[in-house]
Amino acid sequence: MPDTVPVAFPLVRSRLLSQFPHIVFGMSTRQGAANGEPYGFNLGFHVGDDPARVEERLRRFLDALGLAPDEIAFMDQVHGDRIAIAEEPGEYPACDALATRVPHLGLAVRVADCVPVVLYAPGENLVAAIHAGWRGTAAHIAAKTVAQLCETYGLQASDFCAYIGPGAAACCYEVGADIAALFPAAVLRPLDNGGAMLDLHAANARQLADAGLHAENIDADPLCTVHNEALFHSHRRDGETAGRMLAVIAIQEETE
Numbered sequence: 001m002p003d004t005v006p007v008a009f010p011l012v013r014s015r016l017l018s019q020f021p022h023i024v025f026g027m028s029t030r031q032g033a034a035n036g037e038p039y040g041f042n043l044g045f046h047v048g049d050d051p052a053r054v055e056e057r058l059r060r061f062l063d064a065l066g067l068a069p070d071e072i073a074f075m076d077q078v079h080g081d082r083i084a085i086a087e088e089p090g091e092y093p094a095c096d097a098l099a100t101r102v103p104h105l106g107l108a109v110r111v112a113d114c115v116p117v118v119l120y121a122p123g124e125n126l127v128a129a130i131h132a133g134w135r136g137t138a139a140h141i142a143a144k145t146v147a148q149l150c151e152t153y154g155l156q157a158s159d160f161c162a163y164i165g166p167g168a169a170a171c172c173y174e175v176g177a178d179i180a181a182l183f184p185a186a187v188l189r190p191l192d193n194g195g196a197m198l199d200l201h202a203a204n205a206r207q208l209a210d211a212g213l214h215a216e217n218i219d220a221d222p223l224c225t226v227h228n229e230a231l232f233h234s235h236r237r238d239g240e241t242a243g244r245m246l247a248v249i250a251i252q253e254e255t256e
């Protein structure tokens with residue numbers, strides 16, 4: 001079979017966010033590349049993969065969401081807590097959260113173990129995409145994004161819905177004592193070696209609940225990228241040549 005034959009690929013969706021017809025959300029997985037593509041369905045340009053293949057996959061992935069590559073705002077993610085407001089497509093430097101009120105402008109977060117968090121304020125034409133690895137989570141980036149958007153747009157935290165996507169889960173995410181010390185005991189399972197298993201999904205869900213989101217408006221997907229090898233890329237598992245997945249959220253049309 002020629003390696004240009006497209007293969008169907010799955011998208012990770014949010015049960016909560018799928019209720020809202022005004023937005024579109026999807027996250028890519030490792031599956032969907034043609035035979036012979038060593039990185040699988042990789043959407044990262046800096047992992048050693050053929051850029052032409054990455055571009056082709058990006059087009060296919062975005063097409064499934066009704067978007068095009070020139071309608072996407074990307075982040076130059078730095079594991080920090082800076083939030084940028086996106087008004088147009090392109091690459092936003094040194095930030096780990098993007099928000100927009102612009103229809104048909106997709107916000108992309110690039111992940112391979114770090115947890116993608118997306119926000120939507122129904123009726124407010126406002127979406128956000130957040131990159132929450134352990135550093136961003138320790139810096140409370142999801143809660144800070146909610147707080148900043150509330151201040152900027154005059155909203156309440158209870159106006160928001162959140163989806164916390166697949167990432168390194170508590171089953172596989174061992175951290176040392178120095179990192180564990182940055183998190184509350186409720187999201188850690190201590191180990192005999194002084195380290196702990198860290199639950200990034202629970203940590204982000206707690207932060208969003210503490211920020212004021214209603215529990216029923218937080219959809220936390222505990223799927224683990226590390227041990228679900230057939231489905232997900234994982235930096236922890238595969239190292240520097242691990243592929244990358246994208247989670248993208250966009251407003252499809254303005255709420256009436």
Ligand SMILES: [Zn+2]
Nearest residue numbers: 171172224227
């Ligand atoms: Zn796992």
